[in-house]
Amino acid sequence: MSRLNVSLPGLQLKNPIMPASGCFGFGREFAELYDLSTLGAIMIKATTVEPRFGNPTPRVAETSAGMLNAIGLQNPGLEKVIGEELLWLSQFDVPIIANIAGMTVDDYIHVAQEISTVSNVKALELNISCPNVKQGGITFGTVPEVAKEVTEQVKAVSDVPVYVKLSPNVADIKEMAKAVEEGGADGITLINTLTGMRIDVKTGKPILANITGGLSGPAVKPVAIRMVYEVSQTVNIPIIGMGGIQSAEDVLEFFYAGASAVAVGTANFVDPFICPKIINDLEKLLDKYQIHHITDIIGRSWA
Amino acid sequence: MITVEKMVVEAQIEIAKNIFKLVLFGDLVSKVTTPGQFVNVKITDSTDPILPRPISIAHVDQDKQQLVLIYRIEGKGTELLSRKQKGDVLTIIGPLGNGFPIYDMKRGQKALLVGGGIGTPPLLELSKQLVMRGIEVIHVLGFQTKEGVILQNELQHFGKTYLATEDGSVGMKGFVTDVIEQYQITFDRLYTCGPTPMLKALEANFPEKEIFMSLEERMACGIGACYACVRHTCNQDDDLGYRKICSDGPVFRSGEVVL
Numbered sequence: 001m002s003r004l005n006v007s008l009p010g011l012q013l014k015n016p017i018m019p020a021s022g023c024f025g026f027g028r029e030f031a032e033l034y035d036l037s038t039l040g041a042i043m044i045k046a047t048t049v050e051p052r053f054g055n056p057t058p059r060v061a062e063t064s065a066g067m068l069n070a071i072g073l074q075n076p077g078l079e080k081v082i083g084e085e086l087l088w089l090s091q092f093d094v095p096i097i098a099n100i101a102g103m104t105v106d107d108y109i110h111v112a113q114e115i116s117t118v119s120n121v122k123a124l125e126l127n128i129s130c131p132n133v134k135q136g137g138i139t140f141g142t143v144p145e146v147a148k149e150v151t152e153q154v155k156a157v158s159d160v161p162v163y164v165k166l167s168p169n170v171a172d173i174k175e176m177a178k179a180v181e182e183g184g185a186d187g188i189t190l191i192n193t194l195t196g197m198r199i200d201v202k203t204g205k206p207i208l209a210n211i212t213g214g215l216s217g218p219a220v221k222p223v224a225i226r227m228v229y230e231v232s233q234t235v236n237i238p239i240i241g242m243g244g245i246q247s248a249e250d251v252l253e254f255f256y257a258g259a260s261a262v263a264v265g266t267a268n269f270v271d272p273f274i275c276p277k278i279i280n281d282l283e284k285l286l287d288k289y290q291i292h293h294i295t296d297i298i299g300r301s302w303a
Numbered sequence: 304m305i306t307v308e309k310m311v312v313e314a315q316i317e318i319a320k321n322i323f324k325l326v327l328f329g330d331l332v333s334k335v336t337t338p339g340q341f342v343n344v345k346i347t348d349s350t351d352p353i354l355p356r357p358i359s360i361a362h363v364d365q366d367k368q369q370l371v372l373i374y375r376i377e378g379k380g381t382e383l384l385s386r387k388q389k390g391d392v393l394t395i396i397g398p399l400g401n402g403f404p405i406y407d408m409k410r411g412q413k414a415l416l417v418g419g420g421i422g423t424p425p426l427l428e429l430s431k432q433l434v435m436r437g438i439e440v441i442h443v444l445g446f447q448t449k450e451g452v453i454l455q456n457e458l459q460h461f462g463k464t465y466l467a468t469e470d471g472s473v474g475m476k477g478f479v480t481d482v483i484e485q486y487q488i489t490f491d492r493l494y495t496c497g498p499t500p501m502l503k504a505l506e507a508n509f510p511e512k513e514i515f516m517s518l519e520e521r522m523a524c525g526i527g528a529c530y531a532c533v534r535h536t537c538n539q540d541d542d543l544g545y546r547k548i549c550s551d552g553p554v555f556r557s558g559e560v561v562l
Contacts, residue, residue: 025528029550033305045530053535053545058521060531062380065350067523074530076543218350246350269524270345270353272396273307 003293009186010123010161013040020265021099026085037093046101051077056209061198066217070210095122116159129167129192141167144179151183161186177231189240191224217266218244225257232258248281256301312391320450321376332368338429339402339554343525345394352380361424373424399525400553410437415490418444419497430461445479506557514557520548534560
């Protein structure tokens with residue numbers, strides 16, 4: 001019997017490891033390297049109604065134990081994501097979590113309505129936390145009433161469970177979590193990136209063309225752990241935790257904090273084989289710590 | 304086929320001020336198909352710096368299973384890389400990208416290879432392979448000063464090599480375009496790698512010629528997944544409207560992407 005399988009609203013995961021949205025494209029590049037069916041799920045790159053080119057370059061900058069990105073939700077648009085990317089992904093035995101983004105509530109509704117009817121899309125991830133677009137995105141994710149409203153509207157039209165991706169760039173993450181739970185969210189994913197900035201010491205100018213970007217990687221892990229710990233004890237819906245995961249040990253830490261599954265982001269850029277590697281290491285780690293099943297340890301750190 | 308391999312440092316030599324030649328040994332060499340491809344070099348197993356560094360392949364020796372990278376110290380990552388010594392092991396992701404097209408050139412045709420500064424290294428393997436295929440090669444290299452000159456002797460071995468420096472400390476004072484004009488160099492195809500202003504000048508000076516240029520941009524993954532290194536296409540009606548420098552390039556025909 002598998003010791004790694006996890007059941008979440010809409011999702012029967014063979015293991016709790018999935019690549020995070022924006023760090024895996026639509027899977028094509030990684031499919032050249034390994035069988036995507038080994039993954040617990042795939043969170044696809046954020047999809048908007050219309051195609052988006054995104055921000056000017058440079059779009060990435062590095063920092064100690066992390067990176068800043070300001071891609072700007074580049075994606076081919078709803079029609080192509082459904083007609084090409086999701087169709088192509090249907091050859092793999094892996095549930096898809098479709099990350100959806102928009103500039104207006106109507107955009108979210110439009111994308112949710114259509115993408116949630118695609119057969120391999122088992123859940124939506126409502127992206128109200130992207131720090132790199134001027135309109136929409138994070139503006140929905142920092143005011144509780146607004147987050148609740150967009151969650152309700154998307155829930156009303158979605159054929160599949162809705163997970164809401166929260167931003168860490170808020171004063172009180174628990175308040176945001178409660179708001180989306182009240183709005184009917186089936187789960188929460190957190191954290192998105194922390195807004196940051198770097199300046200080139202040679203020129204005195206910002207490195208990123210967008211000036212600011214989202215910080216990810218091991219540098220943000222303690223923030224993510226703290227937020228998973230707080231939110232998981234505040235709401236009654238499951239959490240998919242993410243933020244700086246690089247190893248099976250990191251996965252255990254998120255489960256102890258209260259996550260029911262995890263996503264791997266930046267580490268995919270450092271080692272393209274990191275997801276299958278973590279899946280492989282995780283079972284051995286359960287042996288080491290004499291854990292019968294991965295779900296036995298959810299929230300073990302709680303007082 | 305992209306692989307991740309721990310390659311062994313066989314040598315590391317400073318060939319000009321702050322410019323290093325790194326010789327790596329491993330199976331990955333056999334996967335390199337085209338001059339102009341690159342690898343992503345993970346400099347440390349720790350998380351600082353966390354991202355691998357994309358560096359062009361300067362030379363491959365299939366018999367000795369050697370890969371040669373030539374890079375300049377630009378920051379923390381490349382500074383750490385320059386301290387690696389014989390016997391050290393580096394995690395390499397690659398080979399990445401599509402290189403310079405060479406198979407459609409015919410014996411007896413003439414190729415002009417133009418390198419600018421630290422953009423010169425991938426032209427070495429290119430020149431070698433073109434010559435092996437019976438193509439005549441001419442090199443024009445541009446540097447800021449005499450201290451920055453690299454690969455002049457190695458390239459001279461494959462074909463006539465002209466130099467230009469901005470300060471005139473060696474070769475012609477001026478830019479690569481001045482050299483091409485001064486010596487009225489003719490060619491069937493131009494291959495180039497170097498700073499964007501140089502690429503723009505070449506594109507403007509030879510609008511009728513076939514030009515293949517290798518571009519660079521800050522990257523994260525190097526395999527096309529992160530969308531960090533995109534450029535708009537020149538053709539606004541293009542189906543995608545963009546290209547990724549890492550996986551669609553790094554070599555593009557002039558006029559394909561906006562410089």
